[in-house]
Structures are given as C-alpha cells and as structure tokens.
Amino acid sequence: MRFRLFAGLVLTVASGVLPAQEDEVTVQSTEVVPGLYMLDGADGQFAGGNMGLLVGPDGVVLIDDGLTTISASLLAAIADISGEPVDFLINTHVHADHTGSNAALHTHGATIIAHDNIRKRLLQLTGDEAVAAAALPQITFSDTTTFHLNGHTAHVFHVQNAHTDGDAVIHFTDLNVIHSGDVFFNKLFPFIDFNSGGSVQGYLAAQDKIIAIANDDTIIIPGHGALATKADLVLARNMLADSYARVKKLVNAGLSEDEIVARNPLADYDDGWSWVFISAESMTRSLAKSLMHQVTSD
Numbered sequence: 001m002r003f004r005l006f007a008g009l010v011l012t013v014a015s016g017v018l019p020a021q022e023d024e025v026t027v028q029s030t031e032v033v034p035g036l037y038m039l040d041g042a043d044g045q046f047a048g049g050n051m052g053l054l055v056g057p058d059g060v061v062l063i064d065d066g067l068t069t070i071s072a073s074l075l076a077a078i079a080d081i082s083g084e085p086v087d088f089l090i091n092t093h094v095h096a097d098h099t100g101s102n103a104a105l106h107t108h109g110a111t112i113i114a115h116d117n118i119r120k121r122l123l124q125l126t127g128d129e130a131v132a133a134a135a136l137p138q139i140t141f142s143d144t145t146t147f148h149l150n151g152h153t154a155h156v157f158h159v160q161n162a163h164t165d166g167d168a169v170i171h172f173t174d175l176n177v178i179h180s181g182d183v184f185f186n187k188l189f190p191f192i193d194f195n196s197g198g199s200v201q202g203y204l205a206a207q208d209k210i211i212a213i214a215n216d217d218t219i220i221i222p223g224h225g226a227l228a229t230k231a232d233l234v235l236a237r238n239m240l241a242d243s244y245a246r247v248k249k250l251v252n253a254g255l256s257e258d259e260i261v262a263r264n265p266l267a268d269y270d271d272g273w274s275w276v277f278i279s280a281e282s283m284t285r286s287l288a289k290s291l292m293h294q295v296t297s298d
C-alpha cells in the first residue's frame with residue numbers, strides 16, 4: 001500500500017505491516033510519571049508519532065496528535081485518562097503523522113500552539129494535503145514558550161533546522177521528562193526532511209541540546225520508537241554523526257550516489273536501526289543527496 005507518512009515523501013510499505021483498516025488503530029497509553037503519559041498505537045499499530053499527555057486540575061495538555069485516521073481513538077483514550085477534553089495542543093512539527101488530528105482536537109475545544117513555521121507550512125499545503133482552518137495553530141511562537149499547569153513547568157523550545165524548520169522540544173523540567181518530537185528516533189534511522197528546512201548539522205545540534213539538559217534519570221519520549229533514556233539518545237546521536245562522516249568521506253572521494261550505495265557504508269548499522277520506513281540504503285541515499293546538494297523539491 002502507498003502511505004503518506006511525511007509531507008513530501010510517499011512511501012510504499014508491504015501490506016500487512018500496517019493494519020488494512022487504518023481507522024481501526026487503537027491508541028494506548030503508558031504512564032511515564034504520575035500525571036504524564038505517552039500515547040501510541042496499541043499492538044505495534046502505527047498511529048503516527050509518539051504523543052505526550054499531561055493531565056491535572058488546571059488543564060489537559062497534549063503533545064502531537066498522530067494521523068488523521070486515529071482521531072476518534074485518540075479522543076477516546078484521552079477521555080479514559082482525564083475525563084476532560086484537551087485544553088492545549090502542542091505540535092512538535094508540521095508532519096501529518098504528528099498533526100493529523102489537529103482539526104478534530106480543535107473542534108473539541110483545544111487551542112493549538114506551534115512554532116511560526118508550522119502554521120506557515122500548513123497554510124502552503126494544497127490539493128488533498130490542504131488542511132482545514134481548524135487544523136491551523138491559533139498561537140505561534142518563534143523561540144520558546146512555557147506552560148505552568150498542574151503544578152508543573154513545561155519549557156517548549158525551538159531547535160533550528162533540525163528535522164524540519166519548525167521543530168519544538170518540550171522539557172518538563174520538574175518531572176525530568178522530555179518530549180523530543182522527531183529530532184530523536186529511538187533505535188530507528190532518523191528521517192531528516194531536507195525539503196522542509198531540516199539539516200544534519202541542525203539535527204545533531206538539537207540532539208546535543210537535549211543531551212545537555214538531560215541526566216541519567218531523564219525519561220525521553222522520542223518522536224518514534226520506545227520510551228528512551230539519555231544513553232539511548234547519545235547512541236542515536238553518535239550513530240548519525242558517524243553515518244554522516246562515512247558518507248561524507250565517499251562523497252568527497254568523488255563517488256556518485258549509486259557508487260556510494262554499492263559500498264554499503266552503513267552495513268553494520270542495518271541490524272539495529274533499519275525499519276519499515278528507512279533502510280540503511282535509503283539513509284545512505286538521503287545523506288549522500290544532502291551532501292551533494294541534490295535535494296529536489298520532491
């Protein structure tokens with residue numbers, strides 16, 4: 001089946017990998033610390049990016065909202081946990097697997113907060129990618145914003161040109177929990193959206209920034225993959241830096257993209273990091289393209 005996961009990137013995945021009926025995805029919750037949950041697809045079903053949910057007497061805050069097709073299941077899961085609708089929805093970036101349920105959440109009362117560039121990019125979508133007015137953030141920020149709710153502080157900060165040009169990281173400072181959005185894929189090759197302002201240097205810088213504010217007890221909700229620790233993030237950061245250096249060496253030696261792929265420079269990372277959406281080969285091609293400045297608009 002053809003499946004649009006990220007804006008500008010249509011991926012073909014084997015049938016059976018994703019449920020035949022996407023609207024049957026069930027959203028499950030995992031308590032990260034008291035009052036803060038991670039939401040994702042039950043039984044390995046793909047619901048989109050990992051979501052975060054803060055509940056308490058002052059209000060309900062949701063971070064990201066998965067694919068459009070999970071809206072009903074997501075609202076049901078939130079009602080189960082909080083008994084109250086979402087007051088504030090934070091988008092970590094523009095991709096449809098993180099903003100797909102924006103309109104549904106806003107229709108149910110949520111105010112959407114996101115980086116300036118997310119609103120800009122959502123407004124640029126046309127055709128069958130165009131989003132309803134209800135899906136647009138009502139409040140945007142350029143650098144940081146901070147939530148003070150339920151006795152907790154959530155520092156939301158922008159990281160420049162990382163996964164996209166509109167990424168935000170959410171740091172629950174007193175709870176020692178970080179939602180990284182897609183600047184961290186745990187034990188999965190990362191997708192860097194060069195066509196939406198992402199860059200390897202920015203991606204690594206964003207990861208370094210998170211590493212700098214984390215300690216050994218920090219729990220990280222990654223954009224994709226299982227709940228993580230600082231050590232997991234360090235592993236991912238070093239893997240990407242090393243992969244980039246390996247491909248760069250071959251680009252500098254004058255090899256073409258296909259010649260680089262034939263050398264299979266990321267072979268030893270294939271086992272631990274390849275997944276249904278990004279193989280060692282596609283990671284190699286992506287890094288080679290970015291180094292050769294051959295990234296096209298599609």
Ligand SMILES: [Zn+2]
Binds near residue numbers: 006093095098163182
């Ligand atoms: Zn993404």
